[in-house]
Amino acid sequence: MNRQRIMRTEANKNIIKENRKKDMKNLRLGLLFISPIIIGFCCFDLYPIIMSLYYSFTDFSILRAPEWIGIDNYVEMFMDPLYWKSVLNTLYFTLIGVPLLTITALLLAVLLNLRTPLIKAFRALIYIPSVVPTVACALLWSWILNPNYGLLNSVLRSLGVSNPPGWLADPTWAKPGILLMLLWGTGGQMVIFLAALQGVPDSLMESARLDGANAFQIFIYVTIPMIRNVIFYCVITQAVALLQFFAQAYVMSSASTSGSLGGSNNCTLFYGLYLYQEGFGFLKMGYASAMAWILLIISLFATWLLLKFSDMFD
Amino acid sequence: MEYRKMLSALLVPAMVLSLVACGSTGTSSTGASKTDSTAGTDETAASSGEKVTLTMWQQWGNGHEAEVMQETIDKFEKENPNITIDATCVTDSSKILTAISGGNPPDILSLWDTSVLGEWASQGALTDLTPYIEKDAIDKDAFVPKAFDTVTYDGGIYGMPFILFNASLIYNADMFTEAGLDPESPPKTFDELLEYAKKLTKVDANGNITQLGFVPTWPGSNMTKGIGYNFGANFYDESTKKITANDAGIINAFAFEQRFFNEIDGVTPQDINNFVASGGAYLTADDLFESGKLAMVIDGPWSLQYVKENAPDMDNSIKVAYIPTSSDCTDLYGTSYLDCNPQIIPAGAAHPEEAWKFISWETTNEEVTKTFAEMAKNLSQLKSVELDSIKEDSRMQLFADMAASDKARSFPAIANGSEYVTNLNDIEGKAMLDKTYDYKAALDDLNTKLNK
Numbered sequence: 001m002n003r004q005r006i007m008r009t010e011a012n013k014n015i016i017k018e019n020r021k022k023d024m025k026n027l028r029l030g031l032l033f034i035s036p037i038i039i040g041f042c043c044f045d046l047y048p049i050i051m052s053l054y055y056s057f058t059d060f061s062i063l064r065a066p067e068w069i070g071i072d073n074y075v076e077m078f079m080d081p082l083y084w085k086s087v088l089n090t091l092y093f094t095l096i097g098v099p100l101l102t103i104t105a106l107l108l109a110v111l112l113n114l115r116t117p118l119i120k121a122f123r124a125l126i127y128i129p130s131v132v133p134t135v136a137c138a139l140l141w142s143w144i145l146n147p148n149y150g151l152l153n154s155v156l157r158s159l160g161v162s163n164p165p166g167w168l169a170d171p172t173w174a175k176p177g178i179l180l181m182l183l184w185g186t187g188g189q190m191v192i193f194l195a196a197l198q199g200v201p202d203s204l205m206e207s208a209r210l211d212g213a214n215a216f217q218i219f220i221y222v223t224i225p226m227i228r229n230v231i232f233y234c235v236i237t238q239a240v241a242l243l244q245f246f247a248q249a250y251v252m253s254s255a256s257t258s259g260s261l262g263g264s265n266n267c268t269l270f271y272g273l274y275l276y277q278e279g280f281g282f283l284k285m286g287y288a289s290a291m292a293w294i295l296l297i298i299s300l301f302a303t304w305l306l307l308k309f310s311d312m313f314d
Numbered sequence: 315m316e317y318r319k320m321l322s323a324l325l326v327p328a329m330v331l332s333l334v335a336c337g338s339t340g341t342s343s344t345g346a347s348k349t350d351s352t353a354g355t356d357e358t359a360a361s362s363g364e365k366v367t368l369t370m371w372q373q374w375g376n377g378h379e380a381e382v383m384q385e386t387i388d389k390f391e392k393e394n395p396n397i398t399i400d401a402t403c404v405t406d407s408s409k410i411l412t413a414i415s416g417g418n419p420p421d422i423l424s425l426w427d428t429s430v431l432g433e434w435a436s437q438g439a440l441t442d443l444t445p446y447i448e449k450d451a452i453d454k455d456a457f458v459p460k461a462f463d464t465v466t467y468d469g470g471i472y473g474m475p476f477i478l479f480n481a482s483l484i485y486n487a488d489m490f491t492e493a494g495l496d497p498e499s500p501p502k503t504f505d506e507l508l509e510y511a512k513k514l515t516k517v518d519a520n521g522n523i524t525q526l527g528f529v530p531t532w533p534g535s536n537m538t539k540g541i542g543y544n545f546g547a548n549f550y551d552e553s554t555k556k557i558t559a560n561d562a563g564i565i566n567a568f569a570f571e572q573r574f575f576n577e578i579d580g581v582t583p584q585d586i587n588n589f590v591a592s593g594g595a596y597l598t599a600d601d602l603f604e605s606g607k608l609a610m611v612i613d614g615p616w617s618l619q620y621v622k623e624n625a626p627d628m629d630n631s632i633k634v635a636y637i638p639t640s641s642d643c644t645d646l647y648g649t650s651y652l653d654c655n656p657q658i659i660p661a662g663a664a665h666p667e668e669a670w671k672f673i674s675w676e677t678t679n680e681e682v683t684k685t686f687a688e689m690a691k692n693l694s695q696l697k698s699v700e701l702d703s704i705k706e707d708s709r710m711q712l713f714a715d716m717a718a719s720d721k722a723r724s725f726p727a728i729a730n731g732s733e734y735v736t737n738l739n740d741i742e743g744k745a746m747l748d749k750t751y752d753y754k755a756a757l758d759d760l761n762t763k764l765n766k
Contacts, residue, residue, distance in 0.1 A: 062415045063437035082740075148522075148592030162520050169591030170584055171747070261736070264587060265744055280408045282733040283433060 056290035061283040073290035083291070085266055086274035089175070093270065094242040094302075097179055102235055105186045109193030110219070123194070130187035138251035141181040142168060152180075168252060171267035178248065178268065189234050196230035197223065225313075232310045236303055243299050246272035271295055366397050366668050370422040371404035373655075374690070379403075382689050386682050390672055397668050410660075414439045419660035421669040427653050428464050428473070429735070432727030435467040441659040442470035446670045452678065460722040461695045464654045467727035468555075473656030474677040477686050478693040478717045479614045480650040481540055483507075483638065488631040489514055489525070489609040500635035502647060504544075504570045507610070507638045508577065514609040517580045523589040526602065527578075527609050530571045531746070533596045534613030538742050539735055540651045541612060542567045543723045546643040549734075550726040557734055559761040560754065564738070566640050568745045568753045575746040583747045599624040612637055615713040616691035619703070634709045636716070648715075652722040654695060655686075693717045734764055 031038070056073055058066035077083050112123050132140070144151045145167035156164040167177035200223055208218045224231070249270050253263045261277050262269025275295070279288030372383055380403060387399045399422075404410060407430060413419045414434075425431075434440050447454075454462060457475060465473040487497035493513045501507035511527030518524050535541055542549065547563025550556070558564075575583040593607070594600020597620045602608035604625045611617070622629050639646045657673040659666050676682050680699050687694045688703050693714055704710040716722060728734060737760050745753040 061437050062411050063434070063439045146592050147588035150592075163522070166584060166588030166591060169587045262740070264591075265747060266740060277736070280411075281736070282730065283411075283437065284733075 052289040052292055055286050056293050058286045060286040060289070062285050063283070066286065069286070073287045074294075076287065077290055077294065082266065082269070082274065086262075086269050086271050089267065089269055090243060090245070090271040093175055093179070093245060094239055096175075097182065097242045098235060098239050100179060101182060101186055101189065101238055102231065104183055105189035105234070106193050106231070108186070108190045109197055110223075112190070112194055113197045126190060127187035130185045132185070134247045135251050137181065137185060138248040141177075141184070141248075142252050145177045145180075168268070169264055171263075171265040174263050174267045178252070181248065189238070192230060192234060193227070196227040200226045228310070228313060232306065236306050239302050239306065240299055243295065243302065244272050245270050246276065249273055250276070364396060366665050368397060368399045368421040368665055368668055368672065370399050370401040370424065370672075371410060371420040372401050372424040373403065373405050373426040374424065374686075376403045379689060382685060386676065386685065389682075390675060393675075394668075394671065397671065399672060411439070414660050414662065417662055419662050421659065421663040421665050422673060423656075423658040423660055424476070425473075425656050425658060428656050428724070428727065429732060431465060431472055431656060431658075432467050432729055432731040435470065435472040435727060436729035439661050440472040441661055441663065441666060442472060443474065443659065443670070444471050446674070447471060450670075450674060452674060456678065456697060457695050458697055458718045458722075459720055460652050460717075460724060461654065464652060464724040465656045465727075472727070473658040474673045475654040475695045476657050476673075476677045477655045477683070477690055478652060478695050479616070479654070479690075480652050480693070480713060480717050480722065481535055481612050481614050481637065482650060482712055482716060483610060483635045484603075484613050484617055485610040485633055485635070486603075486606065486608075486628070486631055487633050488628075489606070493609075497633060500633070501610075501638050502636075503641045503644065504638050505641055508570070508574055511574065511610065512578055515578050515581075521580065521585070523581055523585055525607050525609070526586065526589055528574070529586070529590050529602075529608065529611070530574055531590065531742075532603075532608075532611045532613060534617060535611065536651055536653075538564065538567050538571075538738050539725050541637060543649050543651060544637050544643075544646055545570070545640045546646060550728055552726070557728065557730075557761060557764045559734065559738065559764060560757040564757065565754055566642075568742055568757075570640065571742060572745045572749055572751075572753070576749045583749075587747065597624075604628070615693060615710055618707065618709055619691040632709075634712050636712070646721065648719055649721040649723060650716045652717055652724045655690075730764055734760075737764075 055066055057068060057070060059069050059072075060066035108126055112119060112126065129137070143149075145153075147153060147164075147166040147169055150167070152167070153164040165173040165177075168174050204222050204226070205218055208222050213221065249263075249268050250261070250273060253261050253268060253273070261273055261281070271291070272295075275288050275291045278284045278291065370387075372380075374380070374383055380401070383401050387401060391398060404420075405426075410419075410423065411434075431440070435442075458478065461475040461478065462471060464478075465471055465475050483500060485497075485500060490497040490510075495510060495513060501510045507528060514525065514527030515523065516525040530541065531537060538547075539549070542564055545563040545567040547567060548558055548561050549564070551558050575586055578586065589607075590602065593602035594605070597604075597617065599605060603611050603613075603617070604621055606625075606628060618632065618634070621632055636648050637650055639649070657677055659669045659673070663669055677695065680696060683694050683696050683699050684701060686692075687699070687701055691703070694701060697718065701710070701714070704714055725731075725735075741753050741756045741760065744751045744756070
C-alpha cells in the first residue's frame with residue numbers, strides 16, 4: 001500500500017517534470033513567435049513611455065537636451081487655468097458622451113435585432129457612417145454644423161426655430177455639436193451590441209415569456225444581464241477614447257475661421273488638444289509629458305472605477 | 315479576464331504617451347551642438363567642385379508651386395553643376411523639428427512665414443547667417459528697409475528674407491455706395507471704421523445678419539498681431555528683452571474689438587461670430603468677402619488676385635486703402651505688419667556652404683524673386699524688382715509702398731512667440747464675445763507668465 005503510493009508519486013513527479021519541460025519549450029517557442037510584437041512594444045511603446053516619465057520631470061524642448069526641474073511641470077499644471085479648462089471640457093465630454101453614445105448604440109442594436117423585412121439594409125445604413133474616415137467625417141460635420149448654411153440649422157429653421165444655435169462657433173453649443181457627430185458614427189459599437197444580442201439564447205427569453213414577463217421586463221432582466229460584459233467593454237473603451245479625444249476636434253478647429261486650436265473661447269480645448277499644443281506648438285515637451293502622465297492616471301482610475309462598478313453586479 | 319481588460323485599457327493611453335515621446339528619441343546632442351558651424355570652414359566641397367546633393371523642404375505647395383520651384387532649381391543647377399537640389403513640400407512643423415533634433419535636417423528650409431523663427435532660433439535649431447552675409451558682402455540696401463527685421467532674432471539673422479507680404483484695408487465700393495457712404499473716402503481711424511461698419515451691416519426681420527460691415531478677426535489680418543501696430547502697440551521690448559503683453563497699444567486694440575462686437579445695433583457678439591463662422595473657406599468664392607456679404611476686410615495682396623479669379627464680376631468694385639489707425643496715433647497711417655518667407659539653413663545641415671549658395675542666389679536674384687512674388691501673389695523683398703502684377707493692377711502699388719516704407723513693422727522673433735500669440739488670440743476672442751471680460755487683468759497675467 002505504502003510502497004504503491006510512493007511509486008505513484010514518483011511516477012507523478014516524472015510526469016510533472018516531463019510536462020514542465022514541455023511547457024518550457026512551448027513557452028520559448030511561443031515567445032519566439034510573438035517576439036516581433038514584444039520587441040515592437042518595447043521599442044515603440046515601453047521605451048517612449050518610460051522616457052516620457054523622465055521628460056515629465058524636465059524642461060525639454062525637443063531641440064535641446066532635457067534639464068531636470070523636479071516636479072515643476074506638475075506644479076505649473078495645477079496652477080494653469082487653461083489646463084483646468086481642458087480637464088473640465090474633457091470630463092464634461094466624457095461624462096455626457098459615454099452614456100449617451102452607449103445607450104444610443106444599444107437601443108439601435110435592439111431595434112436592428114428585430115426580425116422585419118429590409119433589416120439588413122437598415123443595419124448597413126446605420127453602420128456606414130462609422131466607415132467614413134475620421135478626417136472626412138470631421139470636415140463633413142463642420143459643414144453640417146455651419147451656423148447659417150449648415151444642413152442641421154436649415155432643418156431647424158424649417159421646423160420653426162428662428163434663431164438656431166451657432167454650434168462650433170458658440171461656446172455653449174460646440175461640445176453638443178461634436179457629440180452629435182459622434183452619435184452619427186456610433187455604428188461600430190452598435191455592431192458589437194448586435195452580435196451580443198444575437199448571442200442571447202432564445203430559450204431564456206422563451207422561458208421568461210412563459211413566466212409572464214413582457215418585452216420590457218425581458219430586456220431588463222434577461223437581455224441586459226446576458227450582455228453585461230459587452231456593455232462594460234464598450235463603456236470602458238468609449239471612456240478611454242473620449243478622454244483622449246483628439247483627431248476630430250483638431251480637424252474641426254483647424255477648419256474653422258477662428259483658427260484657434262481650442263475653438264471659440266477654448267470651449268473645445270480637450271485634454272489631448274492642449275497636450276498637443278503645449279508639446280508640439282510651444283515646444284514644452286516636458287510639460288506635455290507631465291500632462292500625458294496625469295491623463296494616464298485619470299484613465300486608469302476611470303477604468304478601475306468602472307471595473308469596481310461592474311463587480312457590484314457579480 | 316479582468317486583468318486583460320485592465321491591460322488593454324492601459325495600452326490605449328500608452329499611445330498618447332508614445333505620441334508625446336516620439337519626437338524625442340536621440341535628443342539634442344546632434345542638433346543643437348552643430349549650431350556654431352561657422353562660415354568658411356566647409357569651403358572644400360564648394361570650391362573643389364565635388365558633387366553635392368542638397369535636400370530642401372519647402373512650404374510653397376505641391377502642385378504648380380512645386381513646378382515653379384523646380385524650374386528655379388534647374389536654373390541654379392545649370393549655373394552650379396556640382397550642386398543638385400532635391401526639393402519636397404513639407405508643411406508639418408513637428409516633422410521638421412524631429413528632423414532637426416534627430417540630427418538629420420534638410421539643408422534648406424523654405425518656410426511660409428516667420429512665426430516659428432524666434433522659437434527655433436532660441437533653441438539653437440537654426441544657423442545664424444550673419445558670417446555668411448558678411449563674407450559674401452550681401453548688399454542689405456538692395457532689400458526693402460525692414461526686410462531683415464522679419465528674420466532677426468536677438469541680433470542674429472536666421473534666414474534670408476524672401477517674398478514679402480503685408481495687409482491693407484480692402485473694401486467693396488458698391489456696398490459703400492449702397493449704404494450711402496463715399497467709396498472715395500475710406501475710414502482713416504478705427505472710430506470711423508466702426509461707424510462705417512454699422513452702416514454697412516444689415517439684419518433681416520428675424521434678427522439674422524445678412525451682411526456685415528467689417529470683422530477684426532479676418533484670417534489675412536493676422537488678428538491683433540497684425541492690426542495692433544495701427545494702435546501703436548509694442549509687443550516686445552528689445553532693450554529689456556521682455557514681452558510687453560499689457561502694452562497700452564494692445565489694450566487699445568482689444569478695447570476697439572470689444573466695442574466692435576458689442577456696438578452693432580440689433581445683434582449680439584455671438585450673432586456676429588456665427589455669421590463669420592458660416593462663411594465658406596477663406597479665399598474661395600464662398601468666403602464672406604468674395605461672396606459679397608462682408609464689406610471691409612484687412613487682408614494681404616493675394617486677396618485681390620483671388621477676387622479676380624473667383625469673383626471677376628466683383629473685381630471692379632474692390633478698392634484698397636491704408637489700414638486705419640486709432641485716433642491718438644494718426645501718424646501711423648500707412649503702417650502694416652510685414653512678414654516674409656524665410657529661407658533658412660537648419661543647424662546641423664550637412665552642406666551649409668552649398669545651401670547658403672542657393673539661398674543667397676535665390677533671394678538676391680531679381681528674376682527668381684519676380685517669379686515667386688507673382689506666383690504667390692505677394693511682394694518683392696528687393697527694391698529693384700518691378701512686378702508685372704503692380705503694372706497690371708495699380709491697387710498692388712499700395713501694398714508695395716507699405717512694404718517698402720519705414721513704417722512697416724514685423725512681429726518680433728521671440729523665444730516663446732507662438733505661446734504669446736496663441737494666448738493673445740485667446741484673450742482677444744474672449745474680450746470680443748463678453749463685454750464684461752477683464753482683458754486688462756488677463757493681459758497682466760499673461761505678461762507675468764511669459765516673462766517668468
